[in-house]
Amino acid sequence: MGGDYILLEQHQQLGDTTLFPGGSCGSSGAGGQVSRATRRRLSSFQQLLLILVAGSCTIALYAYWDVMLLTSGNVPETQLSNETLAEKLQREVRVLCWVLTTPKYHKSRAVHVMRTWGKRCNKIYFMTSEPDDELPTIVLTKPDKYEVLWGKTKEAFSYLYEHMLDEADWFMKADDDTYVFVENLRYMLYPYSPDQAIYFGYNFKMVGTHQKNESYMSGGSGYVLSREALRVFVEGLNDTTKCRQEDDHAEDMEMGRCLFNLDVKAGDSRDSKLRHRFYPLLPFNILLSGYFGLDFWLYKYAFYSMRSCMDCLSEYPVAFHYVSPAQLYVFDFFNYDFQLMGKQKPVERLPEKIKPEDLVIPEYDNHFD
Structure with a gap:
């Protein structure tokens, strides 16, 4: 992880520094014009924090997608393929x-x-x-x-x-x-x-x-x-x-x-x-x-x-x-x-x-x- 870099954008009007993790939820990926001078290496703690945030967002998006499917009456095909006949009934x-x-x-x-x-x-x-x-x-x-x-x-x-x-x-x-x-x-x-x-x-x-x-x-x-x-x-x-x-x-x-x-x-x-x-x-x-x-x-x-x-x-x-x-x-x-033992199950x-x-x-x- 030592070779990873992250872009930072200076908000001069606010006087603070904001992190924009690439690919994480809530980020458009554009970030505006950023100069090389605003790049610096993240500490291990910051990298871990970003990973946790990105992971949490991914889980939340997946849960939302799953709930939407269930409430709409649709069941994922992968779930249907593993469904027994009794479960289908x-x-x-x-x-x-x-x-x-x-x-x-x-x-x-x-x-x-x-x-x-x-x-x-x-x-x-x-x-x-x-x-x-x-x-x-x-x-x-x-x-x-x-x-x-x-x-x-x-x-x-x-x-x-x-x-x-x-x-x-x-x-x-x-x-x-x-x-x-x-x-x-x-x-x-x-x-x-x-x-x-x-x-x-x-x-x-x-x-x-x-x-x-x-x-x-x-x-x-x-x-x-x-x-x-x-x-x-x-x-x-x-x-x-x-x-x-x-x-x-x-x-x-x-x-x-x-x-x-x-x-x-x-x-x-x-x-x-x-x-x-x-x-x-x-x-x-x-x-x-x-x-x-x-x-x-x-x-x-x-x-x-x-x-x-x-x-x-x-x-x-x-x-x-x-x-x-x-x-x-x-x-x-x-x-x-x-x-x-040995009994063959019928084809249902x-x-x-x-x-x-x-x-x-x-x-x-x-x-x-």
Whole structure:
């Protein structure tokens, strides 16, 4: 550094000497006419000071550029090239999860949901009647009674619509004994536009007198509404001809009936091999064909034909129901930490986007009574 020189400009009117480091921020590089007499060698301390100033300015400019890119919605190509498929989906398919719970289950159930699959949602909230320091809670006004689950569901979705509509593309409702593979949920939702009024879950046939193709999604394994479906639901739920105004009766059934009357489409959540991805039971109920008899209620009420066999479980399941707190951690371990030596990972590709006008939803095919 002993051979480096710096130009100094004499400000006679001020009587001081000002440093103009070449290439540093705040300097135009012109500096005016400077004579050789104004050149002198800098001390080591001055050189170090100039290096620190130049470095600080460079860091500040880079940080400003990075913030501008993020706020404008653009991500640097170098960052995109290193992005995993799961990270891409997390960025492009924003899922807000909300879990229906009660204070008596905060510590025994809800907190374990938060520590496992819940942390993978873009945002998660626990709908309950009391706040909790360990949980991001939203306190509802409805009482903690099973008989008013429909009322609590209406209130929860209404709150999200009024305060968080723009914070997510999809809104997933689950119970505190549900396990959700959030990455698989995003993968399933990727082809669909959140601006289309559609929702997904495990599709049940409507019981009793109903219209053709009327169905509802199992509340136990959860269901997910698009942003537009949420808007249509909340803005239309006070229509007495379309939605039940009382808070009682089965929550998932009333949700399905209300959405059907509001012309929100009940999407087909099965994979390309017609295997279900939402399950109102645990995995072994589906894998073991002899576990239940043919008179089991699941076979009777499934909207799409239901089977139990070792090949009947989707490779990319989304949700299971009746999962104990201990099983939440087992699911987490075998899917996020467990490694099988020598197993070749599959090549993963995102599905094609589906235009709303090209969407085809199959009619029910389960004629078992």
